[in-house]
Amino acid sequence: MDETPPSLIQIKGIREGLLIALGEANWEVLEAALIQNIENQPAFFQGARVVLDVGAHDLRVAELSVLRDKLSERSISLWAVLSGSAVTETTAQNLGLATRISKPRPADLQSAPESAPENAALWVRQTVRSGQRIAYSGNVVVMGDVNPGAEIIASGSVIVWGRLRGVVHAGAEGDETALVCALELSPTQLRIAGEIAVSPKKEDKNRPEVARLKDGQLVAEPWQAN
Amino acid sequence: MTAKVVTITSGKGGVGKTTAVANLAVALAGRSQKVTCIDGDIGLRNLDVVMGLENRIVYDLVDVVEGRCRLRQAMIRDKRLPELYLIPAAQTRDKTAVSPSDMIRLCDELRPEVDWILIDSPAGIERGFKNAIAAADRVLVLTNPDVSAVRDADRVIGILDAEGKGSPALIINRLNPTLVKRGDMLSVEDVLDLLAIDLIGIVPEDENVIVASNKGQPLAMDSKSRAGQAFQNVARRLMGEKVPFLDLDAPGLLQRLLGRM
Numbered sequence: 001m002d003e004t005p006p007s008l009i010q011i012k013g014i015r016e017g018l019l020i021a022l023g024e025a026n027w028e029v030l031e032a033a034l035i036q037n038i039e040n041q042p043a044f045f046q047g048a049r050v051v052l053d054v055g056a057h058d059l060r061v062a063e064l065s066v067l068r069d070k071l072s073e074r075s076i077s078l079w080a081v082l083s084g085s086a087v088t089e090t091t092a093q094n095l096g097l098a099t100r101i102s103k104p105r106p107a108d109l110q111s112a113p114e115s116a117p118e119n120a121a122l123w124v125r126q127t128v129r130s131g132q133r134i135a136y137s138g139n140v141v142v143m144g145d146v147n148p149g150a151e152i153i154a155s156g157s158v159i160v161w162g163r164l165r166g167v168v169h170a171g172a173e174g175d176e177t178a179l180v181c182a183l184e185l186s187p188t189q190l191r192i193a194g195e196i197a198v199s200p201k202k203e204d205k206n207r208p209e210v211a212r213l214k215d216g217q218l219v220a221e222p223w224q225a226n
Numbered sequence: 227m228t229a230k231v232v233t234i235t236s237g238k239g240g241v242g243k244t245t246a247v248a249n250l251a252v253a254l255a256g257r258s259q260k261v262t263c264i265d266g267d268i269g270l271r272n273l274d275v276v277m278g279l280e281n282r283i284v285y286d287l288v289d290v291v292e293g294r295c296r297l298r299q300a301m302i303r304d305k306r307l308p309e310l311y312l313i314p315a316a317q318t319r320d321k322t323a324v325s326p327s328d329m330i331r332l333c334d335e336l337r338p339e340v341d342w343i344l345i346d347s348p349a350g351i352e353r354g355f356k357n358a359i360a361a362a363d364r365v366l367v368l369t370n371p372d373v374s375a376v377r378d379a380d381r382v383i384g385i386l387d388a389e390g391k392g393s394p395a396l397i398i399n400r401l402n403p404t405l406v407k408r409g410d411m412l413s414v415e416d417v418l419d420l421l422a423i424d425l426i427g428i429v430p431e432d433e434n435v436i437v438a439s440n441k442g443q444p445l446a447m448d449s450k451s452r453a454g455q456a457f458q459n460v461a462r463r464l465m466g467e468k469v470p471f472l473d474l475d476a477p478g479l480l481q482r483l484l485g486r487m
Contacts, residue, residue, distance in 0.1 A: 060389070061385070065356070091388060094384070094385050094388050129380045129381060129383055129387075130378070130380040130384065131380075131381040131385075148377060149380065149381065
């Protein structure tokens with residue numbers, strides 16, 4: 001009678017603990033179903049470390065922190081949340097939860113639209129602030145600043161229409177043709193594929209620049225319109 | 227009356243949140259507003275000390291939340307200003323004694339009775355911070371013009387945004403114009419450039435603040451000091467007045483005297 005439809009909640013054991021994947025339904029329904037499921041077999045869940053895969057659900061801090069509290073009341077520690085939604089990822093990061101487990105799951109790599117992965121871009125229309133982390137399989141375009149303490153990790157290129165002062169890793173899966181461009185390129189640290197560079201102190205900060213790999217060296221050049 | 231709930235927070239500790247709350251409360255109450263301050267720093271309470279009300283605490287925030295007293299009983303009236311009250315934090319408990327929904331309930335109960343509810347947030351971005359912002363209609367982020375305080379303020383602004391609290395207003399505290407001029411301190415422009423939110427106050431560094439805090443007599447009671455003046459201005463801006471920012475480059479009395487020699 002209390003049986004949850006199997007499609008709503010799937011639980012499997014992984015090296016890092018339990019991976020609970022939630023299906024498509026209202027968040028309240030999912031949450032209730034999950035709690036129900038746990039209360040049906042408390043001994044199984046006792047002391048478990050849980051990774052929650054919430055699919056494409058957009059979760060706010062309020063929702064996720066309530067769930068985390070509910071789980072922790074039942075001696076379950078939620079340590080990571082996987083999601084295809086940028087909102088949820090930001091939320092999880094703000095709550096100090098991991099958004100990846102050691103090996104990126106195959107689904108992560110498919111989160112960009114399948115039609116033309118190299119043309120897919122995540123559109124971020126806000127300033128990325130300290131403590132926020134954006135990870136995406138594809139290109140990332142930020143309309144706003146990337147502040148110190150923020151991180152952007154993309155398998156493709158990163159374009160910042162604003163000041164780039166945080167950490168950026170373009171070509172994170174090894175793409176050496178990835179670019180990083182910004183109106184003001186002064187990142188705390190810049191990575192393209194396997195190369196890491198720290199931006200030199202410079203006087204003139206008001207020129208748009210492009211950083212790319214040239215013969216294995218990270219170089220930044222003023223933007224040339226031609 | 228329907229109170230506006232204003233939370234003052236910073237991420238980083240020691241930037242002057244408690245002093246700011248005490249001074250804003252005094253400044254608002256001095257403009258015949260009815261004000262209640264709530265100390266959200268359970269376990270490390272300070273607001274009572276800065277306001278000079280420590281020895282009058284009988285009940286505290288946790289007593290109200292846990293139903294050991296009525297809200298009214300925990301409100302300490304400041305004798306110097308008729309319409310200023312403080313709900314102190316409990317010192318012997320920790321942040322988990324109160325939940326965000328407790329704070330919302332408490333503020334809703336208080337709203338009809340006062341014009342302003344000022345909440346002093348603890349440092350950090352954990353439970354105490356979540357409690358402090360839960361009921362806020364408006365959040366003021368306080369920072370000092372140094373790199374680490376600004377970094378933490380940026381983090382807090384991001385969290386407020388993620389929580390759907392909208393864009394907070396900024397108070398820059400402890401600005402030292404001489405250091406800024408020498409290029410040894412971030413300027414107002416540097417800070418605004420990074421944080422990109424509305425500015426509601428610039429408070430100059432003023433050693434009288436420490437003296438006043440130790441005496442339990444918020445500086446804004448004495449309008450002669452520049453920091454007190456700056457907090458008065460923030461209060462006026464909160465009330466909707468347009469007030470120009472203080473000209474911090476104008477020489478103080480000491481500089482004028484020195485200049486003459």
